[in-house]
Structure formats: C-alpha cells, structure tokens
Amino acid sequence: MTLSEDQVVRYSRHILLSALGGKGQERLLATGVTLTGQGAAQAVAAAYLAASGLKVSAKGRPVAPEETGFLLAADDVGRPLEAMMRAALLDANPDALGQPSEVGALGELPAGFSGTGPWVALGWSGNRGGLVYRGRDGCAACFERTAGALSNGPAGASAVLLGALGALAFERLALGLSQPLGGLWLSETGEVEPMDLDRCASHGQTGR
Amino acid sequence: MRPVAPPPTDATIDLRGQVCPMTYVRTKLALERLEPGHVLEVVLSGEEPAKNVPRSAREEGHEVMAMAEAAEGVVRLWLRKG
Numbered sequence: 001m002t003l004s005e006d007q008v009v010r011y012s013r014h015i016l017l018s019a020l021g022g023k024g025q026e027r028l029l030a031t032g033v034t035l036t037g038q039g040a041a042q043a044v045a046a047a048y049l050a051a052s053g054l055k056v057s058a059k060g061r062p063v064a065p066e067e068t069g070f071l072l073a074a075d076d077v078g079r080p081l082e083a084m085m086r087a088a089l090l091d092a093n094p095d096a097l098g099q100p101s102e103v104g105a106l107g108e109l110p111a112g113f114s115g116t117g118p119w120v121a122l123g124w125s126g127n128r129g130g131l132v133y134r135g136r137d138g139c140a141a142c143f144e145r146t147a148g149a150l151s152n153g154p155a156g157a158s159a160v161l162l163g164a165l166g167a168l169a170f171e172r173l174a175l176g177l178s179q180p181l182g183g184l185w186l187s188e189t190g191e192v193e194p195m196d197l198d199r200c201a202s203h204g205q206t207g208r
Numbered sequence: 209m210r211p212v213a214p215p216p217t218d219a220t221i222d223l224r225g226q227v228c229p230m231t232y233v234r235t236k237l238a239l240e241r242l243e244p245g246h247v248l249e250v251v252l253s254g255e256e257p258a259k260n261v262p263r264s265a266r267e268e269g270h271e272v273m274a275m276a277e278a279a280e281g282v283v284r285l286w287l288r289k290g
Contacts, residue, residue, distance in 0.1 A: 003237070012233045018268055022237045 001026045007095065011053060024175050029053045031174040032100030033118075035085075037111030040155035041122045041129065043067040044163025045106055045170070050089050050096035052171060055103075058085050066155040106170055109150050118173030119143060122166045123150025129162035129186035130195060135173040138181030141200035146183055149198065162186050215273050215286045218246040224253040224282060231257040232264045235287070239270060242289045247273065250285040258283045 003022055008015070011025045032055035035046055047070035050056045059082040067081075068074050071092060076084040089096040104117025113119040119134040121143070130150045134143040153159070165186060172178040183195030221238045223231050235250050242248060252258055262272045262285055269290035278284045 008233065008237065009230075012230060015233050015236060016229060022240050 001030065003029075007053070010093075010095075014052070019177055020175065025053065027175060028171060029095060030101040031055070031117055032057065032103035033170060034058065034103055034105050034115065035081075035107065036105045036113060037107030037109055037122070037152075038064050038067070039108030039122070039152055040066040040069075040159035041153070041163040041166060042106065042108035042111075043072065044070055044160050045120070045122065045166040046085075046163075047071045047092070048164055048167035049106070049170060050093050052167070053093065053095040054171070054174070055098050055100040056085065056089060056096045057103075058082055066159075102174075104170065104174070106166060109147060109152055113140075113143070118170050120166050120170045120173070121147035121150065122162055123147065124153030125150055127158075127188050129153065129158055129165075130183060131162065131166050131169055131186070132183040132195070132197075133169040133173055133178065133181070135176075135178060135180040138179075139200060139203055142181055142197055142203055145198040145200055146195070158186070158188060161190055165192065214249070214276070214284070215247055217249040217286065218242055220249040220251070222251045223257065224251055226252075226257070227254070228256050228260050232261050235261055235265065236268070239265075239287065239289050244289050246289050248287045248289065250287065251278065251282065252285060253282050258285075261285060262287075 014020050014025050015022050033049050035058035046056050061081055062078045063072055063076045063081050063084050065077050071088040072084055102117040103115040104119055105113045105115050106120045109121055109123035121132045123130055132147040185193045185195050238248055265287050266272055271288040273286040273288050275283055275285045
C-alpha cells in the first residue's frame with residue numbers, strides 16, 4: 001500500500017513521528033476496530049481512531065445520549081449506530097471506512113472482545129478510569145479477568161481522557177510498540193499509573 | 209557553501225517550493241522506500257528547509273553526506289539512509 005497525496009498531507013504529523021513514519025501510518029490504515037460496548041469514553045476513542053485512519057465499525061443498537069459530542073450529534077440519539085457512525089466517518093475521514101486486513105475490538109464495559117487485532121477495554125472502578133489492553137500474543141483469559149473488575153461509568157472530562165488514552169493504547173498495539181498485555185489507571189486529575197493484572201491460572205495470580 | 213562532487217544517488221526528490229514540515233515528511237517517505245546505505249538526493253529551496261531537513265535526517269540516524277548550492281536559494285542535499 002502506498003499513501004496517496006491526500007493521505008500524506010492528512011497524516012503528515014504522524015509520519016514525522018520517529019516510531020511511526022509512513023510505514024506505521026500504512027499499518028494503521030490497514031487496521032480495523034469494532035466498537036463492542038457503549039459509553040462516552042468509547043465514543044471519544046472511536047473519534048481519535050477514525051482521525052488516525054483506522055477502520056471503525058459498530059452495529060446492533062441505537063446511538064446512546066452519552067455517545068454524542070465528537071463524531072455523533074445529539075440528533076443521532078436513538079438512530080441506528082451503524083448508519084450514524086458511517087455517515088459521521090464519511091464526513092470526518094473517509095479512510096475510516098472500508099475493509100481492514102486485521103480487526104480488533106475496543107469497548108467500554110460491559111463489552112465482548114474478539115478478532116485477531118488489538119483488544120482494549122475501557123471502564124471504571126470508583127472514581128478512577130481504567131483500561132486493559134491485549135495484543136495478538138497477550139493472554140485472553142488474563143485480559144478478561146482484569147477487565148472484569150471494571151464497569152461502565154460517567155460521561156465528562158474523565159471519559160474524554162480515558163477515551164483518548166484508549167485510542168493511543170489501541171494504536172500502539174497495532175503498531176507493535178506495546179507490551180502484549182497490560183493495564184492503566186487514570187485518576188480524576190489525569191495521572192496515569194500501571195494497573196496490576198489479574199492473572200489466570202496458567203499465568204499465576206498476582207494476589208492484587 | 210563549497211562546491212562538492214555529487215555522490216552517486218539511488219533516488220532524487222525535488223522539493224523546491226515546499227515548506228516545512230512537509231519537506232521532511234516527503235524526505236522521510238522517500239528514505240523509507242530505500243534500502244539502508246542507499247543515497248537520496250533532495251533538492252530544496254528556502255533557508256528553513258535547508259536547515260531543518262538535514263537536522264531532522266541526522267536526528268533519525270541518517271548520514272548527511274554533502275550539501276551544495278545549486279542556484280540562488282536552491283540547495284542539493286545528499287542523505288545516506290541509516
């Protein structure tokens with residue numbers, strides 16, 4: 001795949017990043033993400049991923065009120081998410097539509113995860129946001145156990161931060177720049193800390 | 209700027225009229241298409257690109273082999289891919 005002239009201009013700031021470059025951008029353009037949960041943080045992550053050129057898809061339910069503000073408008077609430085998302089992406093970045101070569105999943109919990117691409121779960125525990133990420137070589141059971149401690153949460157500034165962080169985690173996995181499994185806590189004041197993983201029986205318990 | 213004998217090149221891009229940061233964006237994409245050790249000739253116009261492109265190339269591990277003034281306000285730059 002070769003970047004078109006429009007893509008060179010659109011993604012010029014990505015291309016300048018030493019860890020990304022043109023080849024990294026091509027990889028992002030070939031990666032898809034299916035939105036599998038519901039919430040403000042997930043909606044923010046979808047906007048950032050679409051802006052980066054990843055193929056974003058969603059289906060199966062109406063747009064929820066907390067999902068408006070970035071890609072989706074207040075008028076879209078109650079309408080089919082798949083169609084509204086498609087219209088919004090066509091307007092925001094047509095590169096975000098189409099057939100990817102690899103698909104992962106991003107969901108604000110509760111959500112299901114499948115696909116050979118990256119998995120990123122977004123959620124909350126008390127007043128902290130949390131994200132759990134898994135690449136191709138990460139343990140799915142450890143991912144699910146760790147993400148299982150998180151639940152759906154509020155809209156607002158914290159959701160915007162968590163969504164942006166989730167999009168970054170997904171892109172780093174797609175680019176092969178990340179550990180295959182991990183988690184992060186996001187405090188109300190924007191501080192980010194590593195999350196202890198809840199390991200499955202095969203990988204040992206952390207006890208925390 | 210002293211005259212230099214142009215090194216043998218594997219590819220050339222003409223970026224006259226382009227401004228920063230697109231000059232280095234296009235230089236970087238051209239370097240990505242080359243094998244390590246191959247030489248890219250870049251033709252640039254303007255003071256800022258003449259300063260920024262070699263600096264950015266060095267920072268990313270490429271060798272600035274030579275730079276020469278080709279005409280008024282136009283420079284030729286030879287980069288070996290690192």
